[in-house]
Amino acid sequence: MTHIDSKTAGAKTGETYPANSLRTGPDERGRFGQFGGRFVAETLMPLILELEAAYNVAREDESFRTELDLLLKNYVGRPSPLWFAQRLTERLGGAKIYFKREELNHTGSHKINNCLGQILLARRMGKTRIIAETGAGQHGVATATVCALFGLPCTVYMGATDVERQQPNVFRMKLLGAEVKPVTSGAGTLKDAMNEALRDWVANVRDTYYLIGTVAGPHPYPQMVRDFQAIIGEEAKAQMLEAEGRLPDVAIAAVGGGSNAMGLFHPLLDEPSVKLIGVEAGGHGIDTPAHAASLTGGRPGVLHGNRTYLLQDQDGQILEGHSISAGLDYPGIGPEHSWLHDIGRVEYVPVTDNEALEAFQLCSQAEGIIPALECAHALAHVTKIAPQMKKTEIILLNLSGRGDKDIFTVARHLGVSL
Amino acid sequence: MSRIAACFARLRDANRGALITFLEAYDPDPATSLAILRGMPAAGADIIEVGMPFTDPMADGPTVQAAGQRALKAGATLAKTLAMVRDFRKHDATTPIVLMGYLNPIDSYGVAEFCRDAEVSGVDGLIIVDLPTEESDLILPHSTKHKLDFIRLIAPTTDEARLPVVLNGSSGFVYYVSITGITGTRVANADEFGRAVPLVRRHTDLPIAIGFGVRTPDQAANAVRAADAAVVGSALIDTMVKTLDENGRAGPETVSSVLALVRDLADGIRGARSAA
Numbered sequence: 001m002t003h004i005d006s007k008t009a010g011a012k013t014g015e016t017y018p019a020n021s022l023r024t025g026p027d028e029r030g031r032f033g034q035f036g037g038r039f040v041a042e043t044l045m046p047l048i049l050e051l052e053a054a055y056n057v058a059r060e061d062e063s064f065r066t067e068l069d070l071l072l073k074n075y076v077g078r079p080s081p082l083w084f085a086q087r088l089t090e091r092l093g094g095a096k097i098y099f100k101r102e103e104l105n106h107t108g109s110h111k112i113n114n115c116l117g118q119i120l121l122a123r124r125m126g127k128t129r130i131i132a133e134t135g136a137g138q139h140g141v142a143t144a145t146v147c148a149l150f151g152l153p154c155t156v157y158m159g160a161t162d163v164e165r166q167q168p169n170v171f172r173m174k175l176l177g178a179e180v181k182p183v184t185s186g187a188g189t190l191k192d193a194m195n196e197a198l199r200d201w202v203a204n205v206r207d208t209y210y211l212i213g214t215v216a217g218p219h220p221y222p223q224m225v226r227d228f229q230a231i232i233g234e235e236a237k238a239q240m241l242e243a244e245g246r247l248p249d250v251a252i253a254a255v256g257g258g259s260n261a262m263g264l265f266h267p268l269l270d271e272p273s274v275k276l277i278g279v280e281a282g283g284h285g286i287d288t289p290a291h292a293a294s295l296t297g298g299r300p301g302v303l304h305g306n307r308t309y310l311l312q313d314q315d316g317q318i319l320e321g322h323s324i325s326a327g328l329d330y331p332g333i334g335p336e337h338s339w340l341h342d343i344g345r346v347e348y349v350p351v352t353d354n355e356a357l358e359a360f361q362l363c364s365q366a367e368g369i370i371p372a373l374e375c376a377h378a379l380a381h382v383t384k385i386a387p388q389m390k391k392t393e394i395i396l397l398n399l400s401g402r403g404d405k406d407i408f409t410v411a412r413h414l415g416v417s418l
Numbered sequence: 419m420s421r422i423a424a425c426f427a428r429l430r431d432a433n434r435g436a437l438i439t440f441l442e443a444y445d446p447d448p449a450t451s452l453a454i455l456r457g458m459p460a461a462g463a464d465i466i467e468v469g470m471p472f473t474d475p476m477a478d479g480p481t482v483q484a485a486g487q488r489a490l491k492a493g494a495t496l497a498k499t500l501a502m503v504r505d506f507r508k509h510d511a512t513t514p515i516v517l518m519g520y521l522n523p524i525d526s527y528g529v530a531e532f533c534r535d536a537e538v539s540g541v542d543g544l545i546i547v548d549l550p551t552e553e554s555d556l557i558l559p560h561s562t563k564h565k566l567d568f569i570r571l572i573a574p575t576t577d578e579a580r581l582p583v584v585l586n587g588s589s590g591f592v593y594y595v596s597i598t599g600i601t602g603t604r605v606a607n608a609d610e611f612g613r614a615v616p617l618v619r620r621h622t623d624l625p626i627a628i629g630f631g632v633r634t635p636d637q638a639a640n641a642v643r644a645a646d647a648a649v650v651g652s653a654l655i656d657t658m659v660k661t662l663d664e665n666g667r668a669g670p671e672t673v674s675s676v677l678a679l680v681r682d683l684a685d686g687i688r689g690a691r692s693a694a
Contacts, residue, residue, distance in 0.1 A: 038550060038552050038553060040548060040550060041477045041548060041550070042570070043571075043574070043598055045552065046575045046576060046577060046580060047575065186473070186474075195474050203598060203599035203603070203604075205575055301522045301525055302522045310522075314526070315523055316496070316522040316524070316527065317523065
């Protein structure tokens with residue numbers, strides 16, 4: 001593995017990393033090891049290069065950071081608190097469990113961190129129209145929100161299946177003034193929404209900014225989204241030191257595309273004492289076809305602009321992911337996760353729909369926090385490992401979103417009609 | 419000389435533009451698709467693009483998306499697409515065949531193995547929509563070794579400074595994407611490509627084909643007045659779709675209706691320069 005000059009890599013202004021740092025990627029071709037890259041049609045290529053250049057200027061620009069920081073503080077409500085989940089800790093009887101409360105952000109999830117960063121960039125680039133894809137609707141709501149705030153027209157592509165199961169978020173987006181376009185191709189989920197957003201972008205490339213919601217897509221998106229989400233891990237690190245005087249033994253997060261996990265993990269990559277765990281959607285079980293565990297059950301390929309682990313058949317045709325959580329059923333994953341998986345820095349484990357449902361209820365009742373189904377996957381894994389750990393050990397979980405959007409899905413699975 | 423170069427040399431001598439027709443392999447079924455492929459040269463197609471079906475064709479409009487879905491349902495794989503070209507080659511040694519599609523099935527097959535098998539099957543060139551110049555070193559050594567032309571797309575967004583970058587390593591012909599958009603959704607503007615093509619010409623001696631947005635004999639004629647070839651895809655598929663039954667199965671008119679449009683397009687192209 002080669003390491004590159006931190007000036008060209010993921011470092012923030014003025015920040016430098018040690019020579020053996022895991023935080024310096026991607027390289028100048030947008031790659032993390034063999035993963036990432038820029039696999040897009042020529043029509044988009046000039047814009048991707050323009051975006052990369054604009055981002056590189058913005059991230060070195062003090063005024064960009066100042067404006068973003070102010071929005072994060074006064075509009076989002078950052079820093080998000082660190083919460084000691086005492087009752088859950090007692091219930092599980094092992095390691096101390098802390099929540100990074102990203103669900104308390106404005107719009108109810110971590111997605112807003114990235115949306116604000118990108119909308120400032122879109123404005124700098126003179127773009128006048130914003131498009132986005134969404135699965136569970138959290139990114140769609142966050143995008144619609146920043147578009148309302150900045151007065152830009154917004155079109156959100158959402159799989160028709162997801163439109164059905166995430167009605168509250170669909171209505172939220174419309175209230176915020178966005179146009180929601182249901183996508184009926186394929187299984188009508190996040191993958192298809194992303195295809196359709198890319199098609200829109202190709203057709204409207206001159207005035208349109210594509211606001212990708214996760215750490216996937218062509219370079220520079222995986223890097224850029226990670227950088228905007230890294231505030232989660234930076235804050236959590238300082239908050240842990242303040243609360244416990246040390247870093248956690250385990251940091252854990254759910255992984256669909258992987259933006260909340262990358263935001264938590266990236267500032268911790270060079271802390272070897274911290275074990276990092278990403279939790280994938282195991283659906284009905286990874287020994288069935290109905291799951292969305294790209295790393296556990298997939299193999300490397302190229303989709304949506306990057307090389308990464310994908311759920312695919314022998315012929316390289318992409319399979320549909322399945323998860324109870326609309327935010328996780330994507331057949332791919334961010335390329336940096338693929339790299340971290342291959343080098344073994346992060347452990348990725350699957351959790352089934354049913355395990356997530358149980359954790360969803362446990363968290364609601366033990367902590368008075370209804371978590372998003374995405375985070376319930378990470379919580380389910382915490383219920384497995386915490387009892388095995390010492391009471392002096394610490395788990396830090398990224399509670400990336402609130403579960404209000406999921407109550408209809410959960411009710412249906414519990415046999416309750418609302 | 420490659421089949422593609424020989425084809426363009428012949429047409430240059432005849433002062434005629436080339437008609438490049440597209441079909442999706444296995445759409446709507448293997449036998450019908452092979453019959454259309456075999457009939458295209460006699461109907462007037464000079465070069466044929468065979469689409470390699472993929473679940474997520476990001477640069478394609480609804481027509482080609484649906485064609486890919488029908489093809490996959492009919493059992494298409496990359497290996498079977500290559501086999502179809504081998505079948506075609508049994509009866510046609512001269513018409514160039516270009517495979518068009520997306521990277522992942524090729525990557526999954528193995529890039530080196532794919533290029534080797536494509537050459538053996540009688541394929542002449544490759545168009546891989548989601549493999550831009552910046553990533554093309556993945557395939558170029560293998561495609562060159564196996565004498566496959568690597569055909570690049572130039573878009574309206576490709577500015578003049580970028581043209582030499584994109585054209586570096588190009589062979590066969592240059593594919594000018596005449597609209598900013600996906601296939602089959604907009605009609606190419608003759609004034610726009612009339613301005614763009616000479617610009618591309620300054621940077622390459624390769625023949626230039628105009629595609630994405632060419633549907634009718636008139637539009638094809640306009641395209642070959644400005645460039646060396648016209649590519650027609652979605653219009654042929656739309657014609658085919660009209661002959662399918664409610665379950666998407668081919669009917670008695672399926673092959674003949676597609677070939678009839680190929681003939682009309684060929685007539686349009688043949689009349690283009692003499693009428694100009």
